[in-house]
Amino acid sequence: MPSLSLSPLRSRWAALGVLSATMLMTILDGSIVTVAAPAIQDDLGFSPAGLSWIMNAYLIPLGGLLLLAGRLGDLVGRRTLFLAGNAVFTAASVLAGAATTSGLLIAARFLQGVGSALASAVVLGILVTLFADPRERTKAIGVFSFTGAAGASIGQVLGGVLTDALSWHWIFLINLPIGLAVMLLALPALPRDRGAGLAAGADVAGAALVTSGLMLGIYTVVKVERYGWLSAHTLGLGALSLLLLAGFAVRQTRAATPLMPLRILRSRNVSGAYAVQLLTLSAMFSFQVIVALYMQQVLGYSALGTGLAMLPAAVSIGAVSLLASARLSNRFGERFVLVAGLVLLIGAMAWLTTVPVDANYVTDLLPVFVLISGGGLVLPSLTGLGMSSARPEDAGLASGLFNTVQQVGMALGVAVMTTLAASRVESLRADGRDGAAALTGGYHLAFTVSAGLLVAALAVSLLVLRRPAPVAAAAPVESVPTGV
Secondary structure, eight states: OOEEOOOHHHHHHHHHHHHHHHHHHHHHHHHHHHHHHHHHHHHHTOOHHHHTHHHHHHHHHHHHHHHHHHHHHHHHOHHHHHHHHHHHHHHHHHHHHTOOSHHHHHHHHHHHHHHHHHHHTTHHHHHHHHOOSHHHHHHHHHHHHHHHHHHHHHHHHHHHHHHHHTOTTHHHHTHHHHHHHHHHHHHHHSOOOOOOOGGGTOOHHHHHHHHHHHHHHHHHHHTHHHHOTTSHHHHHHHHHHHHHHHHHHHHHHHOSSOSSOGGGGOOHHHHHHHHHHHHHHHHHHHHHHHHHHHHHHTSOOOHHHHHHHTHHHHHHHHHHIIIIIHHHHHHHOHHHHHHHHHHHHHHHHHHHTTOOTTOOIIIIIHHHHHHGGGHHHHHHHHHHHHTTTOOGGGHHHHHHHHHHHHHHHHHHHHHHHHHHHHHHHHHHHHTTOOHHHHHHHHHHHHHHHHHHHHHHHHHHHHHTOOOOOOOOOOOOOOOOOEEO
16 A cells, blocks of 8 residues: 655654644543543442542553653654554553443453553654754644543543533543544654664663552552552551652662663753652642532532533633744743743642632633633643653653652642641531531632642752753754555
8 A cells, every 4th residue: 555654744743733633632531530420330330439440440550551662662662652552552442332231341440550551651752853953843842732631621521511412431432433533643643763772771670669659559559549648558657658769769770771761861850850840740630620619519509510610621721832832932031931821820829729619710710711822832842841851762661750740749739628628627617617618618628739839849940950951952853654
């Protein structure tokens, strides 16, 4: 059959569309389930405790395998791993949609997490290789960040629509046509790349240490709400997870072919960006969860109504990331844009610490969703800084590491904020507060801590990050025409 080929410019932007669609599916799939969870529980007979595994079975392999998958992309080829990950994710989505028992659904969700890890671990590596020119790369990262930021809000709305109009099965089955389209478009759009080969980094012991350490750590965090922070379960497994990760770090200093060459962390901007990302994502993702709980449990919004009410946040983040982020970064630098975005986010969290029990949407919540547009400045800037020093041979690893920090930050933030809020609610109820007032007080505490995390992120940005020196644009990697 004849080969399909695109002009270099069109090919790069077509590839960006494919990469963004995959990241959208990954993030959307983490939020779309929350709205459909009650219907799934009724149909498959999940216990209240078991229901959490619909989410956890996806998050644990996703966060645990990202670093290993990113390195594998450098070794076997990022395009190859991207296609394989999408194939696994799509097949697992069909299995989840057809599930008739709780055990089958959990197994399918675990496979979805594996597929998402394989595919999403290398997307930033492919992106920074395609868009070598700094100005083009900044624009591309803005588009990519928009799709990621929109995923969670779209998932809440889409989950409600599909569940109400069809059934919960379709929140998974919808991935079949999308996944097939992504893979078909990826064949001509993504450049063929030859990995360094498994011999260049087949650190089996290091892979076992980091994967088990990350998976165990994420499992420990997501179960904090059940066991508590000071329980033997949390402290014991948390200590074991840290021990495994410490063993991995030691292993990387001694291995002949390390899985993660530690040189990737030597850049002040890269390591600083990871710290800022961990703090910021902990606050931002928990914001989405806590605000949704506040609107449903205190204000009485429905699940679908909550998703629609939060759409202005996604729109404002998207508008800023698409229309303003790249221009501002190219003119003032990513550090300046990051600081400006963090100031807006701090303002949003500070505003939320004062929302009343009988909040008015227009005067009390809508201003927050406008200020949260700072995320459209923060996310692209962090992506650019986090990938700024990645060598071509390490681009997949840097991408996997960046996404790993993101997933850990999201899981940690939700675990900390929900636990703090629940403890505060119990305390206020013991003091005689009614249900709505106690819930609001608990959420105020969560928003206050989130604001503190963002202030810490701002401090790291000002004290650690430096404006990078201008660099000459490298020649971009073009698509090699591939047969379809």
